[in-house]
Amino acid sequence: MIGKADARNIWILIEHRGGKVAGVSLEAIGVARKLADSSSQEVWAVALGPGAQALGADLIKVGADVVLTAEDARLDGFRDDPYTDALTHLVTTYKPSALIVGATSNGKSLAPRLASRLRTGLASECVDLEWDAAAGNLVAVRPMYGGNVLATVVCPEVRPQLATLRVKSAPRPEPDPARKGRVEKADISGVELRDRVKVLEAVETGGGEVKLEEADIVVSGGRGVGGPEKFSVIKALAEACRGAMGASRAAVDAGWLPYAHQVGQTGKTVSPKVYIACGISGAIQHLAGMKSSDIIVAINKNPEAPIFKVATYGIVGDLFEVVPLLTEEIKEASA
Amino acid sequence: MRIVVSIKQVPETTEVKIDPAKNSVDTEGLTRIINPYDTYALEEAVRIKEASGATVAVISVGPEKVDESLREALAMGADEGFHLSDPAFEGSDPLATAYILARGIEKLGPYDLVICGRQAMDGASGQVGPSLAEELGLPCVTFVRKIEELKEGYIRVQRMTDDGYEVVEGPLPMVITVVKEINEPRLASLKGLMKAKRVTIPVWNASDLGLDPARYGPAGSPTSVARLSPPPPRTGGEMIEGTPEEQVRILVRKLRDAKVL
Ligand SMILES: Cc1cc2nc3c(=O)[nH]c(=O)nc-3n(C[C@H](O)[C@H](O)[C@H](O)COP(=O)(O)OP(=O)(O)OC[C@H]3O[C@@H](n4cnc5c(N)ncnc54)[C@H](O)[C@@H]3O)c2cc1C
Ligand SMILES: Nc1ncnc2c1ncn2[C@@H]1O[C@H](COP(=O)(O)O)[C@@H](O)[C@H]1O
Numbered sequence: 001m002i003g004k005a006d007a008r009n010i011w012i013l014i015e016h017r018g019g020k021v022a023g024v025s026l027e028a029i030g031v032a033r034k035l036a037d038s039s040s041q042e043v044w045a046v047a048l049g050p051g052a053q054a055l056g057a058d059l060i061k062v063g064a065d066v067v068l069t070a071e072d073a074r075l076d077g078f079r080d081d082p083y084t085d086a087l088t089h090l091v092t093t094y095k096p097s098a099l100i101v102g103a104t105s106n107g108k109s110l111a112p113r114l115a116s117r118l119r120t121g122l123a124s125e126c127v128d129l130e131w132d133a134a135a136g137n138l139v140a141v142r143p144m145y146g147g148n149v150l151a152t153v154v155c156p157e158v159r160p161q162l163a164t165l166r167v168k169s170a171p172r173p174e175p176d177p178a179r180k181g182r183v184e185k186a187d188i189s190g191v192e193l194r195d196r197v198k199v200l201e202a203v204e205t206g207g208g209e210v211k212l213e214e215a216d217i218v219v220s221g222g223r224g225v226g227g228p229e230k231f232s233v234i235k236a237l238a239e240a241c242r243g244a245m246g247a248s249r250a251a252v253d254a255g256w257l258p259y260a261h262q263v264g265q266t267g268k269t270v271s272p273k274v275y276i277a278c279g280i281s282g283a284i285q286h287l288a289g290m291k292s293s294d295i296i297v298a299i300n301k302n303p304e305a306p307i308f309k310v311a312t313y314g315i316v317g318d319l320f321e322v323v324p325l326l327t328e329e330i331k332e333a334s335a
Numbered sequence: 336m337r338i339v340v341s342i343k344q345v346p347e348t349t350e351v352k353i354d355p356a357k358n359s360v361d362t363e364g365l366t367r368i369i370n371p372y373d374t375y376a377l378e379e380a381v382r383i384k385e386a387s388g389a390t391v392a393v394i395s396v397g398p399e400k401v402d403e404s405l406r407e408a409l410a411m412g413a414d415e416g417f418h419l420s421d422p423a424f425e426g427s428d429p430l431a432t433a434y435i436l437a438r439g440i441e442k443l444g445p446y447d448l449v450i451c452g453r454q455a456m457d458g459a460s461g462q463v464g465p466s467l468a469e470e471l472g473l474p475c476v477t478f479v480r481k482i483e484e485l486k487e488g489y490i491r492v493q494r495m496t497d498d499g500y501e502v503v504e505g506p507l508p509m510v511i512t513v514v515k516e517i518n519e520p521r522l523a524s525l526k527g528l529m530k531a532k533r534v535t536i537p538v539w540n541a542s543d544l545g546l547d548p549a550r551y552g553p554a555g556s557p558t559s560v561a562r563l564s565p566p567p568p569r570t571g572g573e574m575i576e577g578t579p580e581e582q583v584r585i586l587v588r589k590l591r592d593a594k595v596l
Contacts, residue, residue: 015478080465081474105496109477112462115430116469121557122430124460143566144459146349147571149360152562196474197505200491204499216595225413233586241596259480259516260495265349265456266371266515273595291569296592297586313589314574315582333587 001119004136007159010036013087013110015078015102016055019074023172023214024102026062027167030173032100035131035138044096046066048086049075053183060181063174068094070186074193078106082193084113089191091118096160098138100129102166108140111164121155122162125269127169127292138163146265146288167213168271187267194208203259210244212261218242218272218290220263223250224279224300224319232277233258233320237327240334244291246270248280271306278319282307299323336389336487337446338380340413341436341467342373344397344404345457353563355389356517360563369404372452374411375513378520380450381412383485392443396424396435405536410527411520417443421540423548428556429462435551436463438544448490449510453478461512468510476503480516501576 011034015022025045032043045064047055052069059067068090074082087110091099099114101107103125115122123140130139132154138161140153155161212218219241221234231245238245246263247256263270264290275293280286282298282305290296291310298311299322308314314324346365354361369377380391392415393408395401405416419439427435440449450470454461468475478495483502485491491504495514499539523531541551549555590596 042558084469105478105494109465109475112429112433112460112465113469113475115462116433116466118428119557121428121560122460122462124429124462125442139561145351145360145457146459147566148351148354150566152564153558154561155558158557197476197503197509199501199503201502202496202499203501212472213497233354240509249445259514260499274590284595288349295590295595297590298568308574309572310569311572312569314572315586316574317582321579322583325579326586329583329587330596333591 002092002095002159004157004159006092007095009042009044009096011044011046011096011099011102011160011197013099013101013107014045014059015104015106016047016051016142019051019054020270021058022102022104024167026172027168028102029063030313031061031129031170032166035098035129035172038130039133039136041097042066046087046090048072048083053185056183058175061177063179065181067181067183068186069183070188071284072188074195077199078110079199080109080113081197081198082195083110084117084263085191086188087114087192088117089188090186091160093186098161098163101162101164111162115162118160120158120160121164122164123153123155124164125166126163127166128165129165136286137161146285147291157208159186166269185273187234202253205258210242212244212246212263212268213270215244215270215272217241217274217276218246218263218270218293219243219276219278220248220280220290221278222244222248222252222280223254224314225256228256233323237276237323237330240327241274245271248286277307277311278323280307281305282310292312336383336387336448337392338389339394339440339443339446339449340373340377340380340408341449341451341463342377342393342395342404343370343452343455344368344395344401344407345370345455348510349456353379353565358560358563367404369407370452370455372454372456372513372515374520375515375517376450376452377408377411377413378518378577379482379513382518383482384412392417394419394436394439394445396420396427396432396439399400400571402536404527406531406534407523410523410532412527416534416536418536418538419544420538423541423552426553426556427551428465429460430557431551433463433466433470434555435544435546436467438546439463439539440471442539442544445457447507448485448507449460449473451510451512453512453514464512471510473508473510474505475510475512476505477512479511479513553562
C-alpha cells in the first residue's frame, strides 16, 4: 500500500486508438490541471501501448506537465489484465497521489480491478473533482440513486486515490502551443503482463453517427413517436443539428431503436448542451439519464407531462407537426 | 457446470430522501427488490441451466432482509442460496464488499462462472464485479450482452463497448457482468416461491468466512462518504406559446442566442 506522505502528482490514463485520444481523457487533463494547480502538484498523462509516444506533444499542449509512455506491443488495444499489471508497476514505481480514468466501457472495467489490486479507493463516474488542500485529499462528487443523490466521496489514507470521470462532465481544455512539458519513457519490458481474455473482433454499430455520450445535441424520441419507421422524423432533426439520436426505454422495449440508444437509469447517461425530448413523458428513470443537460427542450402534446417540469423550453404540440418545422428552421438557420 | 450469481438487494425506487443528521439515505419503509440488473444475471444463469443442465447458486451480502431476495431468486430457478451477513459488514465500500463476496464464493466450493449485474441501482458504482474478479484471481468481461458459446473451461461473449460491441473469449472460471440487452427476465412463480420457503439458506458471518478484520466494514473500506446532497434544482421552465411555426421560430432564436446552434 502506498501511504499519503509518499504520494505526489495527479495522473490521467490516456485512452487512445489509431492516434486519436478519447475526448474524456482530454476532459480529465483539464480537471487534473485545476487540481494540480491548487496543490502544487504536476499533471502526468500516462499513455500506454504502440502510438503512445506520438501523442506526447499534444498532451502537453492541453495541460500535461509530464507524459509518461510505455510503448509495449503487449498493450496494443485495451484489455484489463495487461493494463492492470502495467499500471500497478508504474503506480508503485512513481507513486502518484491520484489517478483519473475516463468512465468509458474500458475505464469502468479497468479502474475497479486496479483499485482492488492496489487495495485503494475508487470513486466511480464522478461528475466533479476538487482538491481539499487542508486535508490533502481528492474530493469526488458522484451521482447515486439515479442522480437523485450526489455523494461526496473521499479516500483519506490510501494512495493513489482512483476516480473515473464521467464523459462530458468537464470542458475540453484549449491547446496552448506555448506550454512546456517533458516526455518520460518507462521501460516495462521486464514486467510480466497477464492476458487471459482475447478480443476476437470489434464491431462498430451505427458507424458514422455521432456518439450519444459525446454529442453536443441529443434528440430523443419516446412512445409518442409511435413506431420504428416514424423515427425518421427524429433522425432528420438529429442530423440537421449534427447531433445524436436517443430514445426512451418505452421506444427501445417496443423494438423501435436498439438498446444502445436508450437514455436513462438503465441506459446511457448523457449531458449534452441541448437535449430535445420528443414524445417522452419524463419518467424519473428517463430523467436520471439526461437531467444534467445544459438546456432541455420538451415537445409533448400533453401539457401535464412531467418532462415540462425539468424543461428549459417547453412546446405543447404534436411532435409530427413541430419536429419537421423545427428541422426546417434549423436547416435554414445554419445554412 | 456450476454458475454463481451475485445479487444485491436494493430499494425499489431511486426517489429517496437524504437524512442529513445521519449523513445517510433514508430507505426505511421502502420495499426492497433484487437489483434489476441482477435479474438479468439470474435469468441468464437459469437459461444456461435449462439448456445444458448447470446448477445455479445465488449469493448476496447484506442484512437479514436479504433472505427474501435470495428466496425470490430460488423461485426464479436458482438451486442454492448463500447469505453473507454480519453486523460488522455494515459500512463496507465496494472494495470491501468484493472482498467479502470473494471469500463467500470460495467457501461454497468449485464453480465455473460468476455472473454479476453491471451496476447496482442504488450506489451505482459498477465496481463490485471487476473487483470481485480481482479478489478471486479470475479474468473478467464486463457489459456482456450475449453469451455466444459456453462449454467446459471456455466462454465466448459479446461485450458492449462505447461504439458497438466486441467478441471476446477466455478461460473459465471467469466473472462476467451483464447488461439489460442480454435477456428478458421471468417473474418468480407462486409455486416456486412456496417451494423456496422450504430451502435452507446458510448464513455465514465474518468468522465463518475467516475474514481479515482489517478488510471489511468502515475499517476495511478505503473510501468513505463525506457528504450527501440533493442535485441542484433545475431552473427555467419556460413554455413557448403560439402557432407551431411561431413556437419553432422562437425556440431556434433562443438556442442561437445561447450559442448552441
Ligand atoms: C427499473 C426501471 C428502469 C427504467 N429505466 C429507464 C431508462 O433507462 N430510460 C427510460 O426512458 N425509461 C426507463 N424506465 C421506464 C420509465 O419508467 C418510463 O416507463 C419510460 O421512460 C416511458 O417512456 P416514454 O416517455 O417514451 O413513454 P410514455 O410515458 O408512454 O410517454 C409518451 C409521451 O408521448 C406523448 N405523446 C404521444 N403522442 C405524441 C405526439 N404525437 N406528439 C407529442 N407528444 C406525444 C404523450 O403525451 C406522453 O407524454 C425504467 C423503469 C423502471 C421500473
Ligand atoms: N452486497 C452485494 N451482494 C452481492 N452482490 C453484490 C452486492 N453489491 C454488488 N453486488 C454485485 O455487483 C454488481 C455491481 O454492483 P455495484 O458495484 O454496487 O454497482 C451488482 O449488480 C451485483 O451483481
